Amino acid sequence: MIDICLAGTGGMMPLKNRWLTTCYSEVQGNGILIDCGEGTQIALAQADINTNRINTLLITHFHADHISGFPGLMLSLKNFQKTSPLYVFCPPGGKEIIKNLSCICDDLPFKIFIDELPPDRFFSFESPGQKDFVIISAPMRHTKKCLAYRLTLNRKPVFNPEKAKELNIPLQYWKVLHRGEDVEFDGKIFTTDMVTDGERNPLTYTYATDTRPNDNLIELAEKSDLFICEGMYGDDENVEDLRKKGHSNFIDAAMAAKKADVKELWLTHFSPAMPNPYVYKDSIRKIFQNTKIPKDGFKKTL
Ligand SMILES: [Zn+2]
Ligand SMILES: [Zn+2]
Numbered sequence: 001m002i003d004i005c006l007a008g009t010g011g012m013m014p015l016k017n018r019w020l021t022t023c024y025s026e027v028q029g030n031g032i033l034i035d036c037g038e039g040t041q042i043a044l045a046q047a048d049i050n051t052n053r054i055n056t057l058l059i060t061h062f063h064a065d066h067i068s069g070f071p072g073l074m075l076s077l078k079n080f081q082k083t084s085p086l087y088v089f090c091p092p093g094g095k096e097i098i099k100n101l102s103c104i105c106d107d108l109p110f111k112i113f114i115d116e117l118p119p120d121r122f123f124s125f126e127s128p129g130q131k132d133f134v135i136i137s138a139p140m141r142h143t144k145k146c147l148a149y150r151l152t153l154n155r156k157p158v159f160n161p162e163k164a165k166e167l168n169i170p171l172q173y174w175k176v177l178h179r180g181e182d183v184e185f186d187g188k189i190f191t192t193d194m195v196t197d198g199e200r201n202p203l204t205y206t207y208a209t210d211t212r213p214n215d216n217l218i219e220l221a222e223k224s225d226l227f228i229c230e231g232m233y234g235d236d237e238n239v240e241d242l243r244k245k246g247h248s249n250f251i252d253a254a255m256a257a258k259k260a261d262v263k264e265l266w267l268t269h270f271s272p273a274m275p276n277p278y279v280y281k282d283s284i285r286k287i288f289q290n291t292k293i294p295k296d297g298f299k300k301t302l
Helices: 040-046 070-079 094-102 161-166 171-178 215-221 239-244 250-260 277-285
Strands: 003-008 022-027 030-034 054-058 086-090 112-116 123-127 130-139 147-153 183-185 188-190 203-208 226-230 265-268 298-301
Touching: 003 040, 022 040, 040 070, 070 094, 086 094, 094 112, 130 215, 147 215, 161 171, 171 183, 203 215, 215 226, 215 250, 226 250, 250 265, 250 277
Parallel strands: 030 054, 054 086, 086 112, 203 226, 226 265
Antiparallel strands: 003 022, 003 298, 022 030, 123 130, 130 147, 147 203, 183 188
């Protein structure tokens, strides 16, 4: 399962009751954070997230509202005595920017590894330390190079102990077989399919912010269990200006959710000029029924 928390939901700048958009997810104790604008460590604390578990940071792009919380987050991790490495994935240019931001964080007790991802094509990689958790990045359309991310947990088939008992396989080999490895025992070879019951669907969520509507977004989000997508404004007012600045509104996000045939949509990255995004709930659900307009700290387990 994947625990997901949208710890902040704002765009551009933090407000007194709304932190900048940041999404934390956790699989088997490994934490992945997407974006860290100003005050992210406070948003995480308020959402009761165990910040010390973050081992991967995905950055969508290098506008301040998505990265300026990096030094503060690093100092929080230091304070929590993190010693394991932090893996950062980001668009090109990130090594220089992150190095510069890190120079005000003295004596971090953990290493930071930075990978710059291709800005112009879909790219797939394994989540560090979690082989069955696969991340795909895809280029979006913003005023800076910007990536959206699709995260997929591939689940093992269900182990059936009755089948293992029938085949007289000793207990010590059960975990090995469930991991997908063959076992040779008593002159015979046993395979995973002999002790499991069929395939389980993978769990997937997609995160996209700061982009005009585009086809890559639909392709990336296709059939996601959860789609977290930018909606700067609730309606089509000022849509021309919004497009020029490379953003989407609620209607764009709901249309994308419908086209991508996702199960659930969460809107985020609300403009500071929109104090009450919740008034659009009914109108937006006419486009895509299973839409949520989350407050900071909104959680779900897939
Ligand atoms: Zn932004
Ligand atoms: Zn931006």
